[in-house]
Every structure is written in structure tokens, then in C-alpha cells.
Amino acid sequence: MVTDEQLVEDSLAGSALAFSELVERYQERLLRYLVTRSGNRADAEDAVQDTFISAYRYLYSYNPRWAFSTWIYRIAIRNAGRQSRREVSDVTDIADDGAPDPLEECIVASERENVWLTAKRLLNQDAYAAMWLRYVEDMSIKEVARALDKTQSWTKVTLLRGRRSLSSELAESASAAAQRESYGRI
Amino acid sequence: MDEFENRLKRDAAEIRAEVSPELKSRIDASLRATEQIRPVPESRTTGMNIWWASSLTGLAAAIAIIVLINWNQPATAPVPVETVATHTVPVMPDDSAELNPPLLFKTADFASPLEEEMIRLQADIEKARESVKNDIDFTF
Numbered sequence: 388m389v390t391d392e393q394l395v396e397d398s399l400a401g402s403a404l405a406f407s408e409l410v411e412r413y414q415e416r417l418l419r420y421l422v423t424r425s426g427n428r429a430d431a432e433d434a435v436q437d438t439f440i441s442a443y444r445y446l447y448s449y450n451p452r453w454a455f456s457t458w459i460y461r462i463a464i465r466n467a468g469r470q471s472r473r474e475v476s477d478v479t480d481i482a483d484d485g486a487p488d489p490l491e492e493c494i495v496a497s498e499r500e501n502v503w504l505t506a507k508r509l510l511n512q513d514a515y516a517a518m519w520l521r522y523v524e525d526m527s528i529k530e531v532a533r534a535l536d537k538t539q540s541w542t543k544v545t546l547l548r549g550r551r552s553l554s555s556e557l558a559e560s561a562s563a564a565a566q567r568e569s570y571g572r573i
Numbered sequence: 574m575d576e577f578e579n580r581l582k583r584d585a586a587e588i589r590a591e592v593s594p595e596l597k598s599r600i601d602a603s604l605r606a607t608e609q610i611r612p613v614p615e616s617r618t619t620g621m622n623i624w625w626a627s628s629l630t631g632l633a634a635a636i637a638i639i640v641l642i643n644w645n646q647p648a649t650a651p652v653p654v655e656t657v658a659t660h661t662v663p664v665m666p667d668d669s670a671e672l673n674p675p676l677l678f679k680t681a682d683f684a685s686p687l688e689e690e691m692i693r694l695q696a697d698i699e700k701a702r703e704s705v706k707n708d709i710d711f712t713f
Contacts, residue, residue: 419590432596440607502584522581
């Protein structure tokens with residue numbers, strides 16, 4: 388199997404097919420992350436498209452010392468950040484009408500809450516991104532720090548806090564569910 | 574990998590993120606319309622030329638300022654009037670007079686050569702400043 392780095396080299400040499408292969412490899416992974424981050428499928432699709440355009444345009448600046456996934460996620464996270472800032476400036480008064488998170492529509496129906504919904508509720512965007520890159524994309528601490536443009540210490544502390552916060556929330560909700568079940572039996 | 578990490582992975586996989594054919598064609602179309610940026614390799618001679626140009630410009634500017642300042646230097650600088658002031662602080666009748674000796678101060682003598690030199694320099698700077706100001710007014 389051709390590595391991502393080899394495909395980048397081929398693309399820089401003028402192969403359009405090589406970059407198409409990279410798009411094929413990353414489009415679903417990026418879309419999944421961006422859907423959870425923005426909670427809006429249309430915005431996530433726009434962000435995926437912008438990410439590939441930026442990556443293609445500035446492919447020469449890719450440093451093969453880092454994994455391609457780190458670089459493409461870095462671009463995606465920046466694009467998503469810019470997009471959310473634009474949204475905040477466009478819509479100053481967001482009424483909380485109690486509508487469900489649009490992310491819920493993208494999640495397969497289940498009896499329990501998806502842990503990423505809980506994470507989105509509990510964590511800030513950087514911490515959420517760090518958790519995603521570390522536990523879904525299996526990136527190393529160094530790569531997560533690089534993708535988020537943070538220090539390794541920040542990444543370690545953020546992951547630890549995120550884990551702790553999510554674990555305790557999940558444990559609480561599990562015990563609450565167990566209580567409800569026992570009341571139901573009585 | 575512990576149970577928590579497994580759950581994070583499992584739940585992430587439950588998020589639907591199928592790429593629609595529309596999105597695929599959008600990406601393809603936008604990539605076809607995009608051109609890769611290729612950095613122009615900076616030649617060594619260009620860098621050297623810029624270095625020489627900036628050095629010579631700086632040197633020329635420094636010479637121009639020195640000439641401008643010296644051009645308008647007066648033949649004789651105004652000699653400052655020497656003033657010697659003496660203030661006598663009266664000794665107040667006080668019980669603590671024995672502890673504190675009577676205060677008698679004399680101001681510093683300003684007629685020293687360094688002071689004169691400073692005043693001359695200030696006058697030169699003022700003239701140079703006016704000259705530059707006139708030049709600027711004339712230019713614009």
C-alpha cells in the first residue's frame with residue numbers, strides 16, 4: 388500500500404490521482420470529526436471541502452517529518468475554528484429554544500447517550516479535539532499537540548482532565564440509570 | 574486499551590459520516606479549479622543584492638544626516654550668561670539646633686566647560702531641526 392507521504396510526493400510531482408487517493412482516505416474521517424464539532428452536516432461538508440482545497444494549494448508546505456493525518460487535521464481544525472468564529476459574528480443572538488443538538492441526528496439511535504455528545508457538552512473545543520485525535524485517530528501526544536498547535540504538557544493535562552471529567556460523568560449517568568431500573572422493578 | 578478508550582472508539586464509529594456523491598463531486602470540482610502554489614526558489618544573488626542595496630541606503634542616509642547637521646553649524650555659539658545664586662537658609666530657633674547644624678547651601682557653579690558644550694550642542698540641534706523642518710515644508 389502506498390503511504391500518504393508517497394502520495395503527497397506524487398501529487399507534488401503533478402499526479403492528480405495521487406491527491407484524489409488522499410481525499411478518498413481522509414474525507415470520511417474528517418467529515419466524522421467535523422460533524423461532531425460543528426453539529427451541522429452542511430457546515431461540516433463545507434469545512435471538509437475547504438480543508439482539501441487548502442491542503443492541495445499549500446501541499447508544498449507539508450513537512451514529511453509529521454504524519455499527513457496530523458497536517459490535514461491541523462488544517463481542518465483551523466478551518467472549523469474560523470467557520471465557528473464567523474458563525475458567532477454573524478449570529479449574535481442565539482436563542483436557546485431547547486432544540487436538540489443537531490449532532491444527535493447523525494448518531495445511530497441507542498439506549499444510552501453517545502459519549503461524544505457528552506464530551507461535547509462537557510469539554511471545550513480544544514479539549515474535545517484533543518480527545519478525538521488521541522482516542523479515535525490514535526495519534527501520539529506529540530502529534531496531537533502539533534495538530535492543535537499546543538505544547539505537549541498542555542495536551543497531556545487536557546487529555547487527563549478530559550478523561551477524568553468524562554469518566555465521572557459516565558459513572559454518574561450509569562448509576563442514575565441503575566437506580567431508575569431498580570425503582571422500576573419496585 | 575481500556576474499556577473507556579474502546580467506548581470512545583465505538584461511539585465515534587456510530588456517528589454517521591458517509592460522504593455523499595454530491596460532496597465528492599463538489600470536492601473534485603473545486604480541486605480541479607484550484608492550482609497548487611509552488612514556492613519560487615530564492616536565488617542567492619537576489620539576496621545579496623538586497624543586502625547591498627539596504628546597506629548602501631543606510632550609509633547614504635547616515636552621511637546625509639551628518640552633513641545636514643554640520644552644514645548649519647553656527648560660527649560662534651551663544652555664550653551662556655553665568656549666574657551664581659546664593660540662597661541662605663535662616664537658622665530657625667529650635668531646641669534641636671544643637672543636633673542639626675545651620676543649613677547653608679550654595680548652588681552649583683554652572684560655568685563649567687561641559688555645561689557650555691551642552692548648551693552649544695542644544696543650539697546646534699535646534700538649528701538642525703529647524704533646517705530639516707524647512708526642507709520638509711519646502712518639499713511638500
